Amino acid sequence: MSDIPAIEVENLVKIYDDVTAVDGVSLTIPKGAIVGLLGGNGAGKTTTITSIMGLLRPTSGRTRVLGADMMRERHSVLHRMNFQSPYVDLPGRLTVRQNLLTFARLYGHPNPKARAQQLAEELELFPFFDRKTGQLSAGQKTRVALAKALVNDPEVLLLDEPTASLDPDTAGWIRDRISDHRTKKGATILLASHNMREVERLCDRVVFMRRGKIVADATPTELLEKYGRETMEDVFIDVARGEAAMAALEGAL
Ligand SMILES: Nc1ncnc2c1ncn2[C@@H]1O[C@H](COP(=O)(O)OP(=O)(O)OP(=O)(O)O)[C@@H](O)[C@H]1O
Numbered sequence: 001m002s003d004i005p006a007i008e009v010e011n012l013v014k015i016y017d018d019v020t021a022v023d024g025v026s027l028t029i030p031k032g033a034i035v036g037l038l039g040g041n042g043a044g045k046t047t048t049i050t051s052i053m054g055l056l057r058p059t060s061g062r063t064r065v066l067g068a069d070m071m072r073e074r075h076s077v078l079h080r081m082n083f084q085s086p087y088v089d090l091p092g093r094l095t096v097r098q099n100l101l102t103f104a105r106l107y108g109h110p111n112p113k114a115r116a117q118q119l120a121e122e123l124e125l126f127p128f129f130d131r132k133t134g135q136l137s138a139g140q141k142t143r144v145a146l147a148k149a150l151v152n153d154p155e156v157l158l159l160d161e162p163t164a165s166l167d168p169d170t171a172g173w174i175r176d177r178i179s180d181h182r183t184k185k186g187a188t189i190l191l192a193s194h195n196m197r198e199v200e201r202l203c204d205r206v207v208f209m210r211r212g213k214i215v216a217d218a219t220p221t222e223l224l225e226k227y228g229r230e231t232m233e234d235v236f237i238d239v240a241r242g243e244a245a246m247a248a249l250e251g252a253l
Helices: 045-053 096-106 112-122 138-150 168-185 196-202 220-227 232-252
Strands: 007-016 019-029 034-038 060-065 081-084 156-160 188-192 205-210 213-218
Touching: 007 045, 019 045, 019 060, 019 205, 019 213, 034 045, 034 168, 034 196, 045 060, 045 081, 045 156, 045 188, 081 138, 096 112, 096 138, 112 138, 138 156, 138 168, 156 168, 168 188, 168 196, 188 196, 196 232, 205 220, 205 232, 213 220, 213 232, 220 232
Parallel strands: 034 188, 034 205, 081 156, 156 188
Antiparallel strands: 007 019, 007 060, 205 213
16 A cells, blocks of 8 residues: 555646636655746646645546555545645634644544644744734744644645745745654655745755646656756746747747
């Protein structure tokens, strides 16, 4: 059973009215990998991640997590996975403590109170533990969202821009927590990011999306070599320029 991939995406297509957000994406992520999903605005990253979570019905294709089809059998694996997304707010009227207790109970933790305390300690949430989550700053909310994502010690963790709105020091510290989670748990992590340093630092593999398709899938070192660049930031710009060139070409046809 151990050779079942953590995440499988098979020919995923998602069409919204006149927008093809994801256009035939296939991806296999083995257990224990940290993979970065990159791409410019509107490339299809969030749609891909939301489909992997089973929260969005694809137009065609399928997604599997730990072998379970996320449209038909997601309930069999939800307790083994978790996610964080800036698009999904935690209940704002609950305090941080109440939110973590609620999610620990929802995930069936044997001792929700102890788990909430432990997460507050690990993610340094005590300065705002008894404040209403809706009243926190964007950066504080991001930390709470990550704590919620770790509440069930997930084997598969999906992160959509995990360090958005964090100051550089806190962002670095959060990256260490993500990396620790992989080391301790052997967890598989897929993260969408615009932060190239984050990707270089954390990811074993980088998947670039452009206009709903995967245009590159390699290790950071391989990508730097392929594009003849010294930083992932430059590689990203090369890929983005490819998009601009393609749009110009289509406009001219
Ligand atoms: N609910 C929706 N209805 C209609 N179009 C949508 C919807 N959600 C996303 N789209 C469109 O699908 C495309 C892909 O969006 P998506 O959010 O997946 O991109 P992204 O790569 O995550 O972008 P960003 O980096 O800006 O967050 C975009 O053109 C977007 O406008």
